[in-house]
Amino acid sequence: MSDLLKYENNFSKINHFDLKLSHGDLNYNKTPLVTIAIPTYKRANLLKQALDSALNQKGFSDYEVIVIDDENDPGNETETQKLIKKYNDPKLLYYRYEGKSTLGMAGAWNKCLEMARGKWYSMLHDDDLLKENFLDEMMQILNSNPNISFLKAQHDHIDERDLSDLNYEYRSGTVEKMFEKKVEKFSEIDYILLNPIGGPVGIILDREKAIKLGGFNEKTYPAIDYAFFTKYCLEYDTYYYHKNLCSYRIAQNISLKNGVLMNCAKIHYDIINDLMSKNIPRKIFFKKYPAYYYLKAAKHIKEFWGVEVTEEEIKFLEKDKNLSIFWMGTYGVFKRLWRIKKMIFSKYPVQEV
Missing domain, CATH: 3.90.550.10 (Spore Coat Polysaccharide Biosynthesis Protein SpsA; Chain A)
Known part of the structure; x- marks a missing residue:
């Protein structure tokens, strides 16, 4: 924490x-x-x-x-x-x-x-x-x-x-x-x-x-x-x-210099850990999500920002740096379903201006 x-x-x-x-x-x-x-x-x-x-x-x-x-x-x-x-x-x-x-x-x-x-x-x-x-x-x-x-x-x-x-x-x-x-x-x-x-x-x-x-x-x-x-x-x-x-x-x-973007992703990783640890259901379902996020962020940083990600920058993930297809697929599907659910069921305070 x-x-x-x-x-x-x-x-x-x-x-x-x-x-x-x-x-x-x-x-x-x-x-x-x-x-x-x-x-x-x-x-x-x-x-x-x-x-x-x-x-x-x-x-x-x-x-x-x-x-x-x-x-x-x-x-x-x-x-x-x-x-x-x-x-x-x-x-x-x-x-x-x-x-x-x-x-x-x-x-x-x-x-x-x-x-x-x-x-x-x-x-x-x-x-x-x-x-x-x-x-x-x-x-x-x-x-x-x-x-x-x-x-x-x-x-x-x-x-x-x-x-x-x-x-x-x-x-x-x-x-x-x-x-x-x-x-x-x-x-x-x-x-x-x-x-x-x-x-x-x-x-x-x-x-x-x-x-x-x-x-x-x-x-x-x-x-x-x-x-x-x-x-x-x-x-x-x-x-x-x-x-x-x-x-x-x-x-x-400066944001495109090696290390800055991955340091940013690491802060996100730590905050996600804080948020998911607030209750037991979150701890269970999101237990692999910080690693999932960090690995996806590393891919995005390389593809979108054109910044190389070093092995040292993902070393701290240890066994999770090769996250299974099950967890990658589960969280990918959950994110999409979450967006669909919000689109259908959310009550917006206003419509367009």
Whole structure:
């Protein structure tokens, strides 16, 4: 049993005095309903696209956009600072971190949560994009369904990799297509079976509840988002809107380096073990599922991401690294039946907007 899902206050690790407001007016809208927060570090060219997508929302205007810049270069004007100066939108607030070291991923994400002033919170990576109707449609759902405190929109992909050497294509099964434009409630079983939320792009959640959970834990790197969303699901309901309202960018970056993706899969493996051990029926049925997930993840990492998986990275599975056809087939069928069952019997809080 790991400590990955236990409560930990991750805000106390940040020096609050090292973040300076360098652009924007806090008095323009003192109580925005929604905050879109963009953590960034040395990616001004991509940040511009993300920032434009956040500022140019249509049909909904009660929001702020905050940028938390983790690049500290005393005495020099950075490319990000030059970019921000070109904006004259009163919704935009730009903060620079001036500490002795960087905030890091978890620190920057937590600082975004702290500096946000909206009741509702959405984090946008500096290389991802929002469709112009993202806030309008998502807030219609949230405003008409007070039981929802976490809502994720479906995303498409901006794939900038060279795919010539990969044997993979994006595809969506018939069952998944039948969920289109519906809102699906996720349970703990969904978090055992897969990472149902994916990356944080396209999520709107209750900021106060996220803070009560202690924020993002650096110990769960590089699966910080999955660990946090799983923890959120254990305390509050999480929902998924099956409509494409945002874009997730896939590029050649640190995530594709050998070891990072498998480390992410290992965090998933540990969390699945935590979830399945909560009661005896789960322990019995899902006893081989962590190994099944990890082996499937290794195959996906090789085929989709083009990253080699070493024997050392699966060595810890010991006897389960050659999982029997029975277990592979059983879990494969169960996952498909689970999706069909949810499609047929789930009661959606809303239909399409």
